[in-house]
Amino acid sequence: MSRRIARVQLDSPLPQLDRLFxxxxxxxxxxxxxPGVRVKVPLRxxxxxxxxxVVEVDAEDDADRPLSEIDQVVSPAPVLPERLHRLARxxxxxxxxxxxxxxxxxxxxxxxxxxxxxLASDGAETxxxxxxxxxxxxxxxxxxxxxxxxxxxxxRLAVDAxxxxxxxxxxxxxxLAAAAATTLAGGRSAIVAVPDHRDLDLLQEQLLRLVxxxxxxRHDAGQxxxxxxxxxxxxxxxxxxxxxxxxxxxxxxxxxxxxVALWDDGxxxxxxxxxxxxxxxxxxxxxxSLDGCALLFAAHTRTADVERLVSIGxxxxxxxxxxxxxxxxxxxxxxxxxxxxxxxxASFRAVRDALETGPVLVQVAxxxxxxxxxxxxxxxxxxxxxxxxxxxxxARGATPVCGWCGRSAHxxxxxxxxxxxxxxxxxxxxxxxxxxGRAFPGARVVVADGAHPVREVDxxxxxxIATRGAEPIAPAGYRAVLLLDGDRMLQxxxxxxxxxxxxxxxNAAALAAPGAPVHLVGxxxxxxxxxxSWTQPTxxxxxxxxxxxxxxxxxxxxxxxxxxxxxxxxxLRSLADDVPGLGGDAVLGPVPIERDGAPGARAxxxxxxxxxxxxxxxxxxxxxxxxxxxxxxxxxxDRRRSARIPLAVRVDIPDPEL
Numbered sequence: 001m002s003r004r005i006a007r008v009q010l011d012s013p014l015p016q017l018d019r020l021f022x023x024x025x026x027x028x029x030x031x032x033x034x035p036g037v038r039v040k041v042p043l044r045x046x047x048x049x050x051x052x053x054v055v056e057v058d059a060e061d062d063a064d065r066p067l068s069e070i071d072q073v074v075s076p077a078p079v080l081p082e083r084l085h086r087l088a089r090x091x092x093x094x095x096x097x098x099x100x101x102x103x104x105x106x107x108x109x110x111x112x113x114x115x116x117x118x119l120a121s122d123g124a125e126t127x128x129x130x131x132x133x134x135x136x137x138x139x140x141x142x143x144x145x146x147x148x149x150x151x152x153x154x155x156r157l158a159v160d161a162x163x164x165x166x167x168x169x170x171x172x173x174x175x176l177a178a179a180a181a182t183t184l185a186g187g188r189s190a191i192v193a194v195p196d197h198r199d200l201d202l203l204q205e206q207l208l209r210l211v212x213x214x215x216x217x218r219h220d221a222g223q224x225x226x227x228x229x230x231x232x233x234x235x236x237x238x239x240x241x242x243x244x245x246x247x248x249x250x251x252x253x254x255x256x257x258x259x260v261a262l263w264d265d266g267x268x269x270x271x272x273x274x275x276x277x278x279x280x281x282x283x284x285x286x287x288x289s290l291d292g293c294a295l296l297f298a299a300h301t302r303t304a305d306v307e308r309l310v311s312i313g314x315x316x317x318x319x320x321x322x323x324x325x326x327x328x329x330x331x332x333x334x335x336x337x338x339x340x341x342x343x344x345x346a347s348f349r350a351v352r353d354a355l356e357t358g359p360v361l362v363q364v365a366x367x368x369x370x371x372x373x374x375x376x377x378x379x380x381x382x383x384x385x386x387x388x389x390x391x392x393x394x395a396r397g398a399t400p401v402c403g404w405c406g407r408s409a410h411x412x413x414x415x416x417x418x419x420x421x422x423x424x425x426x427x428x429x430x431x432x433x434x435x436x437g438r439a440f441p442g443a444r445v446v447v448a449d450g451a452h453p454v455r456e457v458d459x460x461x462x463x464x465i466a467t468r469g470a471e472p473i474a475p476a477g478y479r480a481v482l483l484l485d486g487d488r489m490l491q492x493x494x495x496x497x498x499x500x501x502x503x504x505x506x507n508a509a510a511l512a513a514p515g516a517p518v519h520l521v522g523x524x525x526x527x528x529x530x531x532x533s534w535t536q537p538t539x540x541x542x543x544x545x546x547x548x549x550x551x552x553x554x555x556x557x558x559x560x561x562x563x564x565x566x567x568x569x570x571x572l573r574s575l576a577d578d579v580p581g582l583g584g585d586a587v588l589g590p591v592p593i594e595r596d597g598a599p600g601a602r603a604x605x606x607x608x609x610x611x612x613x614x615x616x617x618x619x620x621x622x623x624x625x626x627x628x629x630x631x632x633x634x635x636x637x638d639r640r641r642s643a644r645i646p647l648a649v650r651v652d653i654p655d656p657e658l
Contacts, residue, residue: 002059002060002061002063003024003025003059003060003063004024004025004030004033004057004058004059005022005023005024005025005057005058005059005060005067006022006023006024006025006033006039006054006056006057006058006070007020007021007022007023007054007055007056007057007058008020008021008022008023008039008041008052008053008054008055008070009052009053009055009080009085009099009100009103010041010043010050010051010052010100011050011051011052011053011100011103011104012043012050012100013098013100013101013275014627015098015620015623015624015627015645016624016627016628017043017100018092018098018099018100018624020055020056021041021052022067023039023041023067023068023069023070024067024068024069024070025057025069025070026069026070029070029072029073032073032076033054033057033070033073034054034057034076034078035054035055035056035057035078035080035081035082036053036054036055036077036078036079036080036081036082037053037054037073037074037075037076037077037078037079037080038051038052038053038073038074038075038077038079038110039051039052039053039054039070039071039072039073039074040052040070040071040072040074041068041070041071042068042069042071044068049071051074053079053080053085053103054080055080055082055085074110075110075115076119077115077118077119077233078236079107079110079232079233079236080103080107081236081253083253083290083291084103084106084107084251084253085099085103086290087102087106087251087253087283087286087287087290088102088103088106088251090286090290091276091278091282091283091286092276093613093616093617093620094278094282094286094612094613094616094651095276095277095278095282095616095650095651095652096276096559096616096617096619096620096623096649096651097275097276097277097278097620098275098276101274101275101276102251102276102278104274105248105251105272105274106248106251106253107232108225108228108229108232109225109229110229111225111226111229111230113226114226114227114229114230114233115229115233117230118230118233118234123237123238123239124214124215124234124237124239124241125214125239126187126239126240127184127211127212127214127215127239127240127241128212129181129184129185129210129211129212133181133185133209133210133211134181134182134185136178136209136210137177137178137179137181137182137185137210138178138182140174140175140177140178141175141178141179141182143162143175143320143321143322144159144318144319144320144321145318145321146318147159147179147318148182150294150316150318151179151182151183151259151294151296152182152186152294153294154258154292154293154294155294155295155316156288156294156295156309156314156315156316157294157295157296157297157315157316157317157318158296158297158298158302158306158309158310158315158316158317158318159175159296159297159298159317159318160298160299160300160302160319160320160536160537161175161263161298161299161300161510162175162320162324163300163324163325163326163506163509163510163534164324164477164510164514165473165475165476165477165510165511165513168473168475168476169202169205169206169473170202170473170510170511171510172263172298172299172300172510173199173202173203173205173206174206175298176192176203176206176261176263176296176298177203177206177207177209177210178210179192179259179261179296180192180207180210180211180242180244180259180261181207181210181211181242183242183258183259183294184211184215184240184241184242186258187240187256188240188256188257188258188259188293189235189240189241189242189243189254189255189256189257189258189259190242190243190257190258190259190260190261191242191243191244191249191250191252191254191257191259191260191261192242192243192244192245192249192259192261192262192263193244193245193246193247193249193250193260193261193262193263193270193280193284194244194245194246194262194263194264195246195247195263195264195267195269195270196246196267196269196469197220197222197246198455199263199264200218200220200244200245200246201455203244203263204216204218204244207242207244211242215239215240215241215242216241216242216244217231217234217235217241217242217243217244217252218231218244218245219231219232219243219244219245219246219248219249219252220245220246221246221248231243232252235252235253235254236253236255237255238255240254240255240256240258241254246269246270247269247270247271247272247279247280248272248280250262250280250283250284250287251283257287257291257293258293258294259293259294259295259296260284260287260288260293260294260295260296261295261296261297261298262280262281262284262296262297262298263298263299264298264299264300264503264507265279265280265281265297265299265303265305265306266299266301266303266496266499266500266503267503271654275650276650276651277650277651277652277653278652279652279654281297281305281306282652285309295315297315299503300503300506300507300509300510300536301499301502301503301506301536301540302536302537302539302540303499303540304496304499304540304543304544304547304554304555305553305554306540307537307540307541307543307544308544308554308555310537311541311544323534325533325534326481326509326510326512326516326518326534327512327515327516327517327518328509328518328520328531328532328534329346329347329350329517329518329519329520329532330520330523330524330528330529330532331344331346331347331519331520331521331522332344332521332522332524342427342435342484342521343482343484343521344521346519347482347519347521348439350480350482350517350519351440351463351480351482352440353480354478354479354480354516354517355440355443355461355462355463355479356461357461357479358459358460358461358474358476358477358478358479358513359446359457359458359459359460359461359462359463359464359474359478359479360461360462360463360464360478360479360480360481360482361464361466361471361474361478361480361481361482361508361511361512362432362436362463362464362465362466362481362482362484363466363467363468363471363481363482363483363484363504363505363508364427364428364429364432364465364466364467364468364484364485365467365468365484365485365488365489366428366429366467366485367428367429367430367449367450367451367467368392368394368428368429368430368431368449368451369392369393369394369395369398369428369430369431369434372390372391372392373390373391373392373393373400373422373423373424374422374423375414375416375417375419375421375422375423376419376421376422376423377414377417377419377421378414378416378417378419379423380414380415380416380417382400382409382412382414382422383415384402384404384405384407384409385409385412386402386405386407387402387404387405387407388404389402389403389404389405390402390403390404391403391409391412393422393424394430395430400412400422427485429447429448429449429452429465429466429467430447430465432465432484433445433447433463433465436463436465437463440463443461443462443463444460444461444462444463445462445463445465446462446463446464446465446472447465447466448464448465448466448467448470448471448472449466449467449470450467450470453470454466454470454472455472455473456472456473456474456475457472457473457474458474458475459474459475459476464478466508468489468504468508469504469507471507471508471511473511474511474513476513477511477512477513477514477516478511478512478513478516479513479516480512480516480517480518480519481508481509481511481512481516481517481518481519482519482521483505483508483509483518483519483520483521484521485521486501486505486520486521486522486523486528487522487523489501489504490523490525490527494655495552495553495654495655495656496654496655498526498527498539498543499539499540499543501527502527502530502531502536502539505520505531506531506536509531520532526539526542527539551585551606552606552656553652553653553654553655553656556606556607556608556609557606557607557608557609557612557615557651557652558604558605558606558607558652558653558656559604559605559607559615559616559619559649559650559651559652559653560602560603560604560605560649560650560653560656561590561602561603561604561605561619561622561647561648561649562593562595562600562601562602562603562647562648563595563600563601563626563645563646563647563648564595564598564600564601564626564646564647565590565599565600565601567622567626567646567647568590568600568601568602568603568647569590569601570622570625570626571618571619571622571623571626571647571649572587572590572603572605574618574621574622574625575587575605575615575618575619575622578614578617578618578621579607579611579614579615579618582607582611582615585606586605586606586607587603587604587605587606588603588604588605588606588656589601589602589603589604590602590603591603604656605619616651619649619651620649622647622649623645623647623648623649626645626646626647627645627646627647629646630645630646
């Protein structure tokens with residue numbers, strides 16, 4: 001006799017449980033056990049109950065096969081549709097991770113009250129986009145010839161957003177809102193992911209002008225649990241919608257996805273900090289390949305990752321009918337000026353003239369007053385005597401404070417020369433505001449950084465001192481933009497620091513009023529020239545060409561393998577056997593590291609995109625093998641110590657550092 005069984009995806013981080021498990025369905029749960037519902041099932045090897053999702057319900061003829069039974073159906077709501085499980089499995093396989101880790105990011109925690117309200121409702125009605133709103137959206141997209149038709153055809157496109165303000169708001173927000181509204185008007189859902197809550201507010205404001213409120217779903221980590229869960233349940237319904245949110249919004253399980261769009265994919269906030277560490281850009285690419293929807297990358301700059309896709313023809317370009325760019329000036333000190341002057345005379349005059357008519361934006365590298373201090377005699381960086389952390393000052397003449405432990409250094413002495421004198425080696429947002437306030441007496445000064453969030457300033461004259469990424473919007477645009485500390489930003493030990501600086505500066509320049517000068521101080525190299533000529537894609541192509549001979553990302557994929565010495569060695573040997581032709585220079589290392597207080601090893605593996613599936617499959621098998629070999633070693637304290645995963649793998653690391 002046949003019997004009904006359920007294939008369950010367990011909610012467990014253990015790599016050895018990353019597969020579907022068969023469970024028998026008892027008669028009393030036959031009606032409630034449907035695909036997508038949450039269940040509790042026994043885990044025979046651990047002797048405990050674990051939660052999971054029913055992925056499939058099937059019938060088998062071998063009724064004598066010993067199977068455990070489902071213990072409980074936690075909820076009748078089918079919260080895991082097959083399309084989301086398929087996406088989670090594909091993302092996990094690409095990143096050598098577990099599907100359960102992906103689902104933990106995609107499916108919010110259950111909220112009973114919100115779920116009951118959703119189950120009692122009749123479902124959302126199909127939203128109607130009025131002809132006037134549809135015409136307005138089409139007019140915005142008309143700036144890019146054939147963009148609307150290409151999105152409707154499901155193409156993959158890269159768009160350079162116009163660097164300007166439209167009706168007091170960034171033009172990029174109107175562009176993405178129009179693309180989403182056009183998709184919704186065609187009867188399909190759209191998903192738009194942006195880096196942070198400020199971008200999300202701007203996008204929502206523009207969308208509410210084009211789509212019905214009931215069709216807009218916001219997916220935000222700042223929402224309450226019930227709000228976020230209710231929004232997730234709305235995306236499960238057949239009625240199309242527009243989903244906007246941060247990096248995890250790309251997992252939204254809409255029924256018929258017509259568009260997935262990303263704004264500013266170079267922002268590090270779109271990198272997932274939790275396993276399996278899949279970037280929102282990579283998830284969007286995987287989803288597009290599965291759903292066949294349109295894919296849109298929009299930004300003021302072009303990352304090397306997107307440029308690689310454009311160069312091989314996988315992603316197309318959609319240029320604007322008319323090219324627009326800000327008026328960028330590369331400002332350097334004149335012959336008669338001190339080379340140590342922070343603001344050249346030409347930039348100083350531009351700021352003074354602009355203050356007569358409106359606000360001026362000054363971008364600085366770091367917040368605070370003096371983010372770093374050095375010994376006044378030998379220039380050795382100051383360190384805390386208790387923890388070794390860096391010291392910084394909150395104000396002129398204030399007692400230095402440790403940035404790690406927060407202790408005050410009342411009687412600081414240099415460990416190198418025994419001097420007791422300190423020197424301010426850098427200027428943060430507050431010190432810059434202090435200096436410019438004295439240089440322009442009577443001017444209104446506004447500080448915008450992490451400690452002083454400011455979203456918008458009026459059009460009255462003011463000096464707006466902002467850290468990168470925290471720049472407020474001036475509705476009529478800034479009358480001048482001054483980009484300071486550029487040379488210091490470029491000195492950061494980061495493979496992608498040039499890309500990052502160009503992105504920070506371009507986003508700030510896009511806030512300038514038409515014709516307003518944008519002064520980049522102290523930078524004259526390739527990054528400065530790319531900003532001045534507004535040729536960010538050309539800079540990205542140059543970066544890609546430089547990384548190709550070194551096989552650095554994104555010219556090649558890079559995986560980091562770390563763990564116990566023996567586990568790392570076994571993984572590298574298995575990789576060489578499983579992926580022939582990988583090359584002798586594919587592996588860098590291993591090098592010794594300290595891991596969880598014990599000695600370990602770390603190695604980097606460089607591989608081509610064509611070998612990606614084989615490499616990730618081999619590395620995942622090594623993780624599973626290491627986890628199984630560590631299972632059950634010892635007892636008591638030894639058993640708890642052995643629970644540490646002996647091997648960890650992260651694929652597609654953006655900056656390979658040994």
